[in-house]
Amino acid sequence: MAAQQLPDVLPTRSTESRHPEHLQNDPSLDDPSLRKPSLRDPLPPDPLLLEIEGMKCGGCVRAVEQRLLAQPGVRQTSVNLLTRTAWIEREPFPAGADAQREAQTEAQSEAGFLQGLQESLAALGFQASLREQAAPPSQAIRQQERQWWSRWRQLVVALLLLVLSGLGHLAPQPGLLWLHGGIATIALAVPGRPILLAGARAALAGIPSMDTLIGLGVGSAYLASLVGLLWPASGLPCFFNEPVMLLGFVLLGRFLEERARYRTGEALQKLAALQPDTALLVMEAGPPRQVRVGGLRPGDRIRVLPGDRLPVDALVLEGTSSLDVSGLTGEPLPQTVEPGEEVAAGSLNLQGTLLLEVRRPGAESAVARIIHLVEQAMARKAPIQGLADRVAGRFTLAVLALALATFLFWWLWGAALWPAVLQPAHHAHAVHGRHGLLGAGATTPLVLALELAIAVLVVACPCALGLATPTAITVGTGLAARRGLLFRGGEAIETAAALRTILFDKTGTLTRGRPLVTALVPLPQPSDRPGPGEARLLQLAASLEATTRHPLAYALLQEAEARELRLLEVSAAHTIPGAGVEGELEGQSCRLGRLGWVVRDPAGPALEAQQRLEAGGATVLALAMGGEVLGLIAVQDQPRPEASSVLADLRHRGLQLGLLSGDHAEAVRRLGGQLGLAPQELAWRQTPEEKLAAIVAAQRRSAPVAMVGDGINDAPALAAADLGIAVGTGTGIAQDSAGLVVLGERLDGILLGLDLASRTMAKVRQNLAWAFGYNLLLLPVAAGALLPSLGLLINPPLAALLMALSSITVVLNALALQQDVGQLGIRGRGS
Structure with a gap:
């Protein structure tokens, strides 16, 4: 592909660009996000990460977000259905002479703030709890496993009841109707109780959810059977096996979906596994004692043997060894450490025995901070998810309306217009007696209408809409973290997949940074x-x-x-x-x-x-x-050995490139010539204000724009760019300003990050197409659109299986991203 130039994008060293006064009349810089932070600015409190129980579909996500945004003190929120978490950005603390006192007052009221959030969500039927940052990284994984086994027990009970009901259906006897009724009652009261209660609470709160649809379907079948049993003159068949089958298939689908969801967090689980649970504490006298990592404090001394992983961030006191840090940074080459050097938790000790002094406890270690950043990133959704959430928020109401219309149409008019859709009563009774299977052949307009309305309620799947984006984002974020790339949420991934321009800092970015x-x-x-x-x-x-x-x-x-x-x-x-x-x-x-x-x-x-x-x-x-x-x-300084090939690859992808440097003209021109950059793509002696102006100019011409940097003077430009990319050797403020942090020493992590982002967004689009297409196709069929012409209908048990299949398909398609990443030309430094 031909090289693309950047005419007039980068300011050269003219008189105008030498001074920052020319920026004062630029209206685009009035955006607060584009200016440097000031000491007088309000102090932003740390975001909160809440664990939300009870969310089942995109409608739940929309309801939770709206309720949280309505709470005082909440500035912004993002809810992830897959991880069942809510990321909450609070209003800034007021600054000034009494900032410390006001901050202390705010800290004291934080418990009240959290309690208010929990109570507001509890009114909707959702249980919220604060995810503790101080908790060990593996604690969330163990909690997820306990929930998974709880759902497994629930499924086993439902399947046993389903087997008993099915056996009775194979040999129907009038005297067994009460037994079948009892089995159905137990199914609703035990494994089905959480679904019915959650659906009822959501409906009463005015935000019907997937549980509401399933609860209406199951409840309708149960109540109709109960009326047929207690009032035989009504003519309604007793299909008590119907609610049992519905619950069994729904819980089976949710269990398989939950198992697939569990696999989406495998990358995060592998990160958590980098930090061991125990360490060898060196005592004043006697041999080292094994203790839990959570009990270590700064100043404690620990011994790490060859083949063990470092449990905490520490300082080497004695010993020399080589450490495998690929799990953290993706760097394939071992790192040699000696006394006086600081080492990170999660590194694998390859050779000698080390005596270490604890610098930071396990919950504050490098691997714990990375996991926390990844969890926050997973909770922050991509902009493309907004459409799905808006649709899912209104989807359940539309399905309820469609189910009601389906019931009224087939009860009042449909059966009269097409009498052939009803089976003769004597034939139905010959097959099923009064203990019928709903969907096997309705004999009256009321039964047919009820059958189709239940199928509409059950086949609808807002779950797939709600899971389409977060599943792919979660898998992509976790895979990136395993390869030394930290995306700060779905927005950063979506922006990275759409980049058109990338601007680079020079020293420490395109060069080694060790002149x-x-x-x-x-x-x-x-x-x-x-x-x-x-x-x-x-x-x-x-x-x-x-x-x-x-x-x-x-x-x-x-x-x-x-x-x-x-x-x-x-x-x-x-x-x-x-x-x-x-x-x-x-x-x-x-x-x-x-x-x-x-x-x-x-x-x-x-x-x-x-x-x-x-x-x-x-x-x-x-x-x-x-x-x-x-x-x-x-x-x-010398250019990084991979810089030239990375820039050539980026240019081959059609990206426009530029170099912004605070260095003098001769050094910048010399480096640009070595890396194949054109003269108009170079800018030198750039102050932070001028770098910021260059970002704004590039955004006007060819957005979205990424800025790659590593220094304090790059922080404003990183924050102003559509995507800030900080290299891992950079300063903390540069990393805090960036949307993508590349750990390790090599620039080719940028290529892997762009590839990962592109593959992830492809999965997102595939999932959304499937979720929308599934509902657009199957809802009319469930409503009986093909019944008069083809005799085709979807009975409620089949609807339950199709509904579960839709969610599982979305999750499995996102998991296929792991195989896609394995086929990338750039495998990643830690792969």
């Missing part, structure tokens, strides 16, 4: 004081950079360590994004950064030296003390 010092140039000083030597220049610069996390700092610190230079004490140090760092050294004000920022009007030897160094492609840092430039330091 080396290539030149130290002390400058002549006034005659009244001697100039610094190379060692002194490096010592001052490294001391300042020791207070920052900028990638260039590692080059200075590494060079200072190699020369065995002692770092000096720095006070009042702070970083100016896009410019440099300043602080006090030996009682004097010092600045390290761009020459134009260090001194107001650079000239003379300093400017000449900078031009000479930059001509070779180096990044130049100037050091000033007391307003005088002491010297220049040249630092040069």
Whole structure:
């Protein structure tokens, strides 16, 4: 595919783009989401994650969301039917002089806030509980297993009753009608009771659900049979086996669906399995003792043997070993660790025995934080799900209306218009006696109408509509997490699948981010004081950079360590994004950064030296003390080995590319030439404000736009982009601003992320097409549309099986994403 250019998308180093004043009149920047956070902004509280029990269909999802949004203090919410969770964003805490006191008051009332949410949902028949972040990652998995076995016991009871009812139906005797009635009563009172109660509560609350439809179908068959038993003159047949069969098939379908749902969380279960439940605690005297990971506290010492996984984030005190971190970051190569290095929970110890000091308890470890992020992402739906939820929210009412219309039509007019649809009464009794099988041959218009109306109620499947998106999103999010990719919800996946433009930061993103010092140039000083030597220049610069996390700092610190230079004490140090760092050294004000920022009007030897160094492609840092430039330091970075192939692959997919860098022109042009980027795709000396402006300009021309970065100065651009992508080596603020975090060291995770997003959204569209198509096709058939012409109808037991099949098909299609991902050309670093 031909390369696509970006004319006028990226600002070059013109006079206009050098200053941020030109952004003030840009109306697109009035959007609060596009500006940098301010210390005066309200403090956003942490989102809540609630576990919701009782949701069965998309109508339930819609009802829960509407009820939560109606509660005071709820700013935004997203409900996931598959994981049965609700993600809730609260209104910000007010900031100001009394912010701490107000925050404490808010914390004290949090219990009341949660109680209000629980009570409001309980009124609709849904039980809500807070998912504790402090809980071990495997606790939710065990809870899910307990629920699964509970449904299994419920199904076994229903199937036993179904067998007893079926055996009695094979040899019908008038005296057995009371026995069949008793079996049906037990079926409704024991395994069917939760469905009937949930359906009744939903109907009384004005939000009929799938349980309401099933409850009406089962209840109608039961009551009609009961009337036929107690009042034989009514002419109604006693088909007590009908509600038993309906319940049995419905519970069988839900059990199979639940089992398939359980498989959608396998990736999350494997992540949870990375963290062991026990650890060897080293005591003051005696051998190490085995304790539960939840009992460990910071400062405890533990021993990890070869072949064991690290239970917590810790510091290596003794021992040297290699760790397999592929389960966390996807990196295939082992990581060598020595005393003094910090290691993450979930890593596999391959060689030597390690003595570790606990840094963070198990619930706050790296693997626990990843699992929590994935759970939050699964709870946040994709925008495409909004249509399905809106339809499902009104679907149940439409089905109730259709069932009523079907009943009235066939009772009052249908049988008279097409008499052939009714079987002779003597033939029906010869086959079934008075203990009939509804759907095997109705003899009266009332029985036929009742049969078709129940079939309409049961065959309808808003469950498939509600599950279509979250099943695929859940599987895709879990598979991505296993490969070192953290998507922040369905919206990020949907955006990634539709990207048209990707803009990159340079240092630490397209380059290794670990540049080396290539030149130290002390400058002549006034005659009244001697100039610094190379060692002194490096010592001052490294001391300042020791207070920052900028990638260039590692080059200075590494060079200072190699020369065995002692770092000096720095006070009042702070970083100016896009410019440099300043602080006090030996009682004097010092600045390290761009020459134009260090001194107001650079000239003379300093400017000449900078031009000479930059001509070779180096990044130049100037050091000033007391307003005088002491010297220049040249630092040069190298592109990542996979950067060129990744950019070529992205361009082959039809994506427009660009490079936004705070570095000087020569270094950016040199890197662009190495990576195959055109001159108009490059922008240099970009401040955070100018990167933000470039994102907005690109969005106007070719949205959606992704920004890939790793530094503090990239955070505004990451937040403003349609999809922010942070590499795993980046700062925490960059990762917090991103919609996709690529853990590990390689850029090809971006390619895998885009492939995963594309495959996931394909499954979403397939599921939605199936869910809508199923209901559009089968509901008219269940209502008797083909009965006069073809003699074809769907009896209620068959309707129950078809309803279950629809939900199971959606879940199994989402699970097929696992095989699709295994066939990707880029398998992922941890696959």
